Amino acid sequence: MDRQLSELLMEPGGEFENFTRMSLADFEYLLNIVSPMISKKDTSMRQAITPKIRLAITLRYLATGDSFKSLHYLFKISSEIISRIVPEVCAALNKALKDEIKMPSTTDEWIEIEKGFRDKFPHAIGAIDEKHVVIKCPDHTGSEYYNYKRTFSIVLLAVVDSKYRFIFCDIGSQGRISDGGILRNSVLWKNICENKMNFPPPCPLPGLNVDLPYVFLGDGAFALSENLMKPYPGDHKLNTPKRIFNETLSRSRVLSENTFGILTSRFRFFKKPIELMPEKVTQLTMTCVLLHNFLMKSSSSKNIYNPSGTLDKCDNGVFIEGAWRQEVPQNCGIRCVPHIARRSPISATKIRDNFTEYFVNLRNK
Known part of the structure; x- marks a missing residue:
């Protein structure tokens, strides 16, 4: 999924902006300030989902209102895990942006x-x-x-x-x-x-x-x-x-x-x-x-x-x-x-x- 998101970043014509409802510069700014709060460690069983994907999932959910099941097909991550990711990332965003x-x-x-x-x-x-x-x-x-x-x-x-x-x-x-x-x-x-x-x-x-x-x-x-x-x-x-x-x-x-x-x-x-x-x-x-x-x-x-x-x-x-x-x-x-x-x-x-x-x-x- 990291590769697919990277390809999306390279697409012309505002594809990334349509995907997240914000510019790449603002996405990267948010990623920088919330990464320490949403990063997970790799285990011997699997690699952790990266902060970039966690943030992209959350922004996509807020931008579209798609169900967790729909996001599962898009991101190839289980609905149950997505249902945990979204509130965790939102809590981090709320903490980071509270002074807005x-x-x-x-x-x-x-x-x-x-x-x-x-x-x-x-x-x-x-x-x-x-x-x-x-x-x-x-x-x-x-x-x-x-x-x-x-x-x-x-x-x-x-x-x-x-x-x-x-x-x-x-x-x-x-x-x-x-x-x-x-x-x-x-x-x-x-x-x-x-x-x-x-x-x-x-x-x-x-x-x-x-x-x-x-x-x-x-x-x-x-x-x-x-x-x-x-x-x-x-x-x-x-x-x-x-x-x-x-x-x-x-x-x-x-x-x-x-x-x-x-x-x-x-x-x-x-x-x-x-x-x-x-x-x-x-x-x-x-x-x-x-x-x-x-x-x-x-x-x-x-x-x-x-x-x-x-x-x-x-x-x-x-x-x-x-x-x-x-x-x-x-x-x-x-x-x-x-x-x-x-x-x-x-x-x-x-x-x-x-x-x-x-x-x-x-x-x-």
Whole structure:
């Protein structure tokens, strides 16, 4: 298999990039940092599978979502061994790449995030989203994972910046928990409530004489709060203040949908309900997120399976789906969280109204 992989490296026309969803340079970089953690010793009975093959198997699995049996035919390694290799390599990648996701910890770092949103939604410091990672119920599980559809989900809670990179990621809450409860049970929400985030202090926007806080942008699945803006519920007429606010927010937070679009286009592991135990799905999902951030910063891999120019956008209040959605099957293993109506705190409602006043004034200039 080493010889076959070497031949693949020599193929013209991007064959290696198609195989692993990354450039050869990035593959070799990852191989260098994880080799000490995934190397095995030869025995008197057989030679150990090399780190290069172990990494290639894992990346191929994440890139295609092929079954272990299919990978057995490709790599000539038993399905049982592949089923052990993939989690071991993912654990090594998670350890090596753990710093690829980093929440800002200072006011200056939050301001840098805000600069990417400033032209569309000033004081925004990230787009927040929740996705259900759907799992096919493993055999012989109890009622905790069973329902009549034979599937359940874990939830991926994430905050992304304007460069389609994750700055926070929490994976593993069961999808049956209320969606508002997922955020409120997270470390992120705990730190917000305890004022540990070091957000920039509230300040006025041009033309307003009231201080407005820095906020995350969410959709209807979230509860409105002083640091999280969501759309006004209902269908509002064109050019009314609430419609103007909703359009502005949608144009800004489409970043999170596109980030998940790039993730699922690059890692077809998510193309259908995943037939693994939830602990492994959590681990492998984190690997995909870390690799996504690593590859988005890479000059040689950034545009490999990154559907640049074919992303979602919002034009005059009309949502236009990007072409990436056609690359991802309808029964994709990552699904949206439903919108749920909730009563909002008066203070948060007032903040949203103040943002609305700013956007209305801006449009009327």
